[in-house]
Amino acid sequence: MATTRSGTSSSSSTTIISVRRFHRGWQRFVPFLGYHHVLMILIVVAIILLSLLLAGCSSSSPLIPGIFLLSIYYKSYEAHPDTAQVDYSFYTAMQRLTGNAELQARVGYFGICVNPDGGSWLCSNNATALAREVSVDQDPLNLIWLAAQFKDMIVFPYLIIIAIIFAFICLLLLATFPGWHEEEDSEGSEREVKPFPSRPVSQIALAIIFIASIFVLVSVLWQHTASVAASVIAQDFGNGVVKSGVGTSAMVMGWFAFTLLIIVTIGLLVMILSIRVLSSMV
Numbered sequence: 001m002a003t004t005r006s007g008t009s010s011s012s013s014t015t016i017i018s019v020r021r022f023h024r025g026w027q028r029f030v031p032f033l034g035y036h037h038v039l040m041i042l043i044v045v046a047i048i049l050l051s052l053l054l055a056g057c058s059s060s061s062p063l064i065p066g067i068f069l070l071s072i073y074y075k076s077y078e079a080h081p082d083t084a085q086v087d088y089s090f091y092t093a094m095q096r097l098t099g100n101a102e103l104q105a106r107v108g109y110f111g112i113c114v115n116p117d118g119g120s121w122l123c124s125n126n127a128t129a130l131a132r133e134v135s136v137d138q139d140p141l142n143l144i145w146l147a148a149q150f151k152d153m154i155v156f157p158y159l160i161i162i163a164i165i166f167a168f169i170c171l172l173l174l175a176t177f178p179g180w181h182e183e184e185d186s187e188g189s190e191r192e193v194k195p196f197p198s199r200p201v202s203q204i205a206l207a208i209i210f211i212a213s214i215f216v217l218v219s220v221l222w223q224h225t226a227s228v229a230a231s232v233i234a235q236d237f238g239n240g241v242v243k244s245g246v247g248t249s250a251m252v253m254g255w256f257a258f259t260l261l262i263i264v265t266i267g268l269l270v271m272i273l274s275i276r277v278l279s280s281m282v
Contacts, residue, residue: 035271036177036197039264043171043209046260049253050164050216054157056250057108060123065106065113068247069227070150072143072234073104079240091240094141098241103138105147106247109157112147127151141238154226159219166212167261173205199275206268213261220254227251 056067076098079091106113113123114130116138124130127148134144177197224246231244 036174039267040171040174042260042264043167046257047164047167049257050160053250053253054109054160057106057113057123058111060121065121067249068106068108069223069250070107070230072147072244074098074101074241075243076241094241097140101138101140103143105143107147107151109155114144150230159215163212163215166208170205170209173201176201202272210265213265216258216261220258223254224251
């Protein structure tokens with residue numbers, strides 16, 4: 001029994017020593033993750049998502065054409081009759097006009113991507129240049145022009161750009177927050193301490209990230225509403241020959257970025273209130 005107990009105690013002590021060594025080694029290579037570091041990570045992710053959202057349809061890279069606000073494309077299907085349609089035969093004429101066209105146009109914040117025949121994508125911010133690459137039979141209803149009108153007259157990317165700038169400024173302010181460090185107490189032993197961040201800096205960061213969140217909310221809400229409305233109108237007008245849709249990836253990126261910024265805003269507010277309560281208790 002004594003041998004068993006001694007063996008068990010020695011193995012447990014060895015395990016504890018190994019855990020301590022691992023913990024010390026981990027702290028050497030990875031800095032101690034503080035509360036503000038988590039907020040900074042969320043801001044970085046939000047900035048990346050918003051940047052990808054703005055970059056949608058700006059080039060023909062493999063993933064960029066898949067990030068779009070609105071997609072309009074030719075597709076033959078049975079037209080939906082309605083008593084409010086004065087001339088239903090108009091849609092029959094449109095089917096004869098479009099023929100075998102299969103062009104697809106996608107709209108982003110700063111560009112348009114066109115796929116004339118199901119092959120590779122052609123992307124540019126100049127609709128005229130794209131129209132010159134397409135024949136009349138490939139785009140008889142001028143969907144490229146329609147996509148350009150949507151981009152120029154409805155899409156407004158500048159609030160998102162301002163929000164990205166504000167989020168980056170907030171990121172820099174959070175980087176000034178003090179981190180964990182070791183200092184000696186009155187008894188001479190070392191302990192880890194973390195001073196409170198500056199209250200004015202915290203309040204400025206909160207105000208900036210709150211404004212950025214509002215800008216992203218307005219932009220994403222406008223983007224979603226405008227894209228859905230344009231999609232419905234385009235498909236109803238091209239009843240039987242034109243289909244349209246809203247970019248799911250762009251919507252997910254926009255709303256997820258807004259959610260992250262709101263989480264950061266709430267996190268900063270909770271931190272400021274907690275520091276105020278702790279300061280009053282000292």
